[in-house]
Amino acid sequence: MAIKYNRRRFVKTVAAGVGSAFLLPTRGADVIVWRFFTNAEARLVDAITEQIIPADQDPGARDAGVINFIDKQLASRLRRHQQVYRVGLAGVEETSRVMFKEDFAALKAEQQVEVLKALESGKAKGETWRKQSSSAFFRLIRDHTMAGFYGGPQHGGNRGYASYKMLGLDYPQIIGQNRYRRK
Amino acid sequence: MALKQVNAVVVGAGAGGGVVAKELSEAGLSVVLLERGGWATFEQHGHDELISQRITILGNAFGPDDERYRRVVSAGPGKWRVVLPSEGGYNNNAACVGSGTVSYGAMAWRFMEKDFRMRSTYGAVAGSTLEDWPISYSDLEPFYEKAEWEIGVAGDMSTNPFSPPRRKPYPMPPFPLNREGETLQAAAKKLGFHPFPVPMLRNSVPYNGRAACIKCRYCVGFACEVNAKCGTHNTVIPAAIATGNCNVRTHCVAKEVAVDDRGFAKGVSYFDADDREQFQPADLVVVSASATETARLLLNSKSKLFPTGAGNRSDWVGRNLQGHAYAGAWGLFEQETFDDVGAGATIAISDFNHGNPGLAGGAMLANEFIRLPYLFADRRPPGAPSWGKAHKDFQRRFYKRSMSVMGPVQEMPVFDARVEVDPEVKDHWGIPVARISGHRHPHDVEIGRFTSSKAELWLKEAGAIQTWTNVPGLGVSGGQHQAGTCRMGNAPKTSVTNKHGQLHDIPNIFVADGSLHVTNGGFNPALTIMALGYWVGDYIRKNWKGPKSFRS
Numbered sequence: 153m154a155i156k157y158n159r160r161r162f163v164k165t166v167a168a169g170v171g172s173a174f175l176l177p178t179r180g181a182d183v184i185v186w187r188f189f190t191n192a193e194a195r196l197v198d199a200i201t202e203q204i205i206p207a208d209q210d211p212g213a214r215d216a217g218v219i220n221f222i223d224k225q226l227a228s229r230l231r232r233h234q235q236v237y238r239v240g241l242a243g244v245e246e247t248s249r250v251m252f253k254e255d256f257a258a259l260k261a262e263q264q265v266e267v268l269k270a271l272e273s274g275k276a277k278g279e280t281w282r283k284q285s286s287s288a289f290f291r292l293i294r295d296h297t298m299a300g301f302y303g304g305p306q307h308g309g310n311r312g313y314a315s316y317k318m319l320g321l322d323y324p325q326i327i328g329q330n331r332y333r334r335k
Numbered sequence: 336m337a338l339k340q341v342n343a344v345v346v347g348a349g350a351g352g353g354v355v356a357k358e359l360s361e362a363g364l365s366v367v368l369l370e371r372g373g374w375a376t377f378e379q380h381g382h383d384e385l386i387s388q389r390i391t392i393l394g395n396a397f398g399p400d401d402e403r404y405r406r407v408v409s410a411g412p413g414k415w416r417v418v419l420p421s422e423g424g425y426n427n428n429a430a431c432v433g434s435g436t437v438s439y440g441a442m443a444w445r446f447m448e449k450d451f452r453m454r455s456t457y458g459a460v461a462g463s464t465l466e467d468w469p470i471s472y473s474d475l476e477p478f479y480e481k482a483e484w485e486i487g488v489a490g491d492m493s494t495n496p497f498s499p500p501r502r503k504p505y506p507m508p509p510f511p512l513n514r515e516g517e518t519l520q521a522a523a524k525k526l527g528f529h530p531f532p533v534p535m536l537r538n539s540v541p542y543n544g545r546a547a548c549i550k551c552r553y554c555v556g557f558a559c560e561v562n563a564k565c566g567t568h569n570t571v572i573p574a575a576i577a578t579g580n581c582n583v584r585t586h587c588v589a590k591e592v593a594v595d596d597r598g599f600a601k602g603v604s605y606f607d608a609d610d611r612e613q614f615q616p617a618d619l620v621v622v623s624a625s626a627t628e629t630a631r632l633l634l635n636s637k638s639k640l641f642p643t644g645a646g647n648r649s650d651w652v653g654r655n656l657q658g659h660a661y662a663g664a665w666g667l668f669e670q671e672t673f674d675d676v677g678a679g680a681t682i683a684i685s686d687f688n689h690g691n692p693g694l695a696g697g698a699m700l701a702n703e704f705i706r707l708p709y710l711f712a713d714r715r716p717p718g719a720p721s722w723g724k725a726h727k728d729f730q731r732r733f734y735k736r737s738m739s740v741m742g743p744v745q746e747m748p749v750f751d752a753r754v755e756v757d758p759e760v761k762d763h764w765g766i767p768v769a770r771i772s773g774h775r776h777p778h779d780v781e782i783g784r785f786t787s788s789k790a791e792l793w794l795k796e797a798g799a800i801q802t803w804t805n806v807p808g809l810g811v812s813g814g815q816h817q818a819g820t821c822r823m824g825n826a827p828k829t830s831v832t833n834k835h836g837q838l839h840d841i842p843n844i845f846v847a848d849g850s851l852h853v854t855n856g857g858f859n860p861a862l863t864i865m866a867l868g869y870w871v872g873d874y875i876r877k878n879w880k881g882p883k884s885f886r887s
Contacts, residue, residue, distance in 0.1 A: 325675065
């Protein structure tokens with residue numbers, strides 16, 4: 153990777169009844185902390201992926217660093233999907249505003265799910281989806297979310313082997329040992 | 336500077352080419368083995384689920400890479416789509432010494448006697464070029480045996496009444512059943528099926544100077560961390576090198592087989608690791624680059640006498656592309672079925688390979704290799720949510736409580752399922768790329784429906800609380816089990832090589848890989864490709880009388 157980036161660190165704030173939002177590091181509004189995403193896109197991707205794998209008794213996409221995975225891969229091995237993301241993310245915001253008159257990240261969780269279901273069905277409203285398929289974009293970001301959540305931490309997601317712990321799957325696998333004994 | 340003439344150039348160091356290189360160099364021929372990739376090691380990608388040969392979302396672990404390679408696939412009538420090696424549809428096989436044998440699941444099947452006599456057994460099938468092989472199972476049997484002993488197979492066919500006859504047992508005892516295997520064994524017996532351990536090209540005990548399998552979670556798609564998986568890279572290719580007669584040249588990409596004006600091959604043009612074009616003169620050429628790349632190389636090898644490509648006078652090169660439609664079923668269970676004992680696939684039945692009412696063939700059925708968590712995220716009953724809390728609940732509840740039984744449907748060869756050379760798209764070296772089109776025969780789907788229903792029955796008997804089947808449709812075939820594009824046969828009008836893998840048109844060019852398969856069996860094809868490597872190598876050895884051999 154050619155460019156060094158500032159350390160990415162999220163300070164999360166959770167507003168009651170509102171999908172969680174996060175503040176970017178306080179070094180100034182123009183600090184680029186992402187390899188590919190704009191700050192606004194990052195806020196959106198964070199919200200989308202957290203609905204795809206929401207936190208409950210186990211970590212969700214946010215806690216597992218899925219957005220870091222997607223951003224890192226879009227700047228390297230998955231570079232070919234950059235344009236689809238750029239257009240698709242704008243489309244998600246457009247659909248969100250058409251449906252609920254708000255940015256996606258500001259919607260209530262149930263509203264976010266409704267938007268994502270509209271995308272998934274291919275029936276999402278918005279000019280953007282004349283240019284590219286909303287269901288194809290949803291499948292792509294859903295697939296990348298799964299890869300980030302379940303793949304190895306070396307790729308930027310699955311922080312602390314969050315998903316392996318959730319499944320009770322030892323890693324590294326040492327035969328005869330179980331490091332994540334649950335219950 | 337011109338390279339020194341050698342007796343044989345073998346293109347492609349996979350299951351077929353590795354074996355032929357060893358057979359020829361052992362017989363004293365000087366051999367150059369060209370391989371487009373390098374030597375693969377476990378350390379390159381370890382247990383990385385996202386960069387393997389099974390899951391390729393972030394790339395192929397052992398190549399080919401997305402930067403230099405391309406293929407074109409059919410995207411509907413008159414439409415074409417460029418695909419990258421890590422994308423579905425490319426029909427990728429690993430680009431490394433050993434090729435797929437480094438990273439395969441390593442099932443070690445012999446085809447059955449009827450698999451070599453499909454036309455005689457079932458008659459003509461409309462829309463298919465179904466035919467008998469020009470060789471029989473008994474012709475190939477000694478070479479299966481050689482593959483099993485030299486490369487190494489663990490197995491036991493004593494409880495499989497459908498197993499074809501064999502002179503010698505396997506060199507290694509079978510792998511024990513894992514928890515899935517035990518559950519399925521009891522169920523199979525209740526149903527009157529005949530279960531047996533899956534034969535594996537993997538050391539169940541130390542063998543050939545390499546360690547026994549440690550039964551880790553990661554096998555299919557990965558290189559083995561203890562080198563217990565048996566491929567050509569750790570058996571016959573090192574043996575070839577040890578003769579002193581075999582020069583393995585890695586990172587060398589073949590461009591064409593040069594054919595002189597009299598109609599004989601004179602060597603192979605290739606690009607070396609520094610992208611410099613080289614010409615390796617040779618007395619004979621063996622092409623063993625996989626069904627897609629072998630066809631592409633022959634089609635790109637145009638000459639005065641054969642302007643449409645080597646071996647292609649009857650327009651059969653690249654035709655009859657086959658793979659395996661994997662049909663099967665999934666089952667969810669109340670109790671834990673997962674014991675983390677790899678590689679996972681331990682039990683099989685051969686009850687439904689043949690003799691199925693109204694069907695021209697069938698498939699072996701086996702339990703699946705361990706499903707890693709990302710892959711499992713896509714395993715859902717039809718209509719189930721694929722994301723959200725429901726996704727997580729399903730992962731948590733069923734990751735360790737599910738089983739899959741599936742098997743490779745023996746496909747009906749289709750003349751228009753084919754590999755051609757694309758008129759426009761070229762790879763990094765400027766070589767025209769392969770273009771793949773056509774689709775499976777409808778009968779493959781009928782067979783898949785039948786075998787998947789048996790898989791579902793088996794899972795239900797094993798106590799599944801919910802089951803569903805998966806039957807592939809009429810998509811383009813090929814995949815890692817790609818075969819059939821240079822069919823062997825007795826009639827030059829309807830085949831590419833004779834029964835020895837020798838081109839009908841150019842006697843000093845041989846093919847030694849899955850391209851030769853007339854039909855592809857209802858089994859994973861690796862051991863058959865290895866056996867064909869021995870078969871072709873044996874013929875060349877026996878008929879080698881110096882540099883002018885194979886010129887008439």
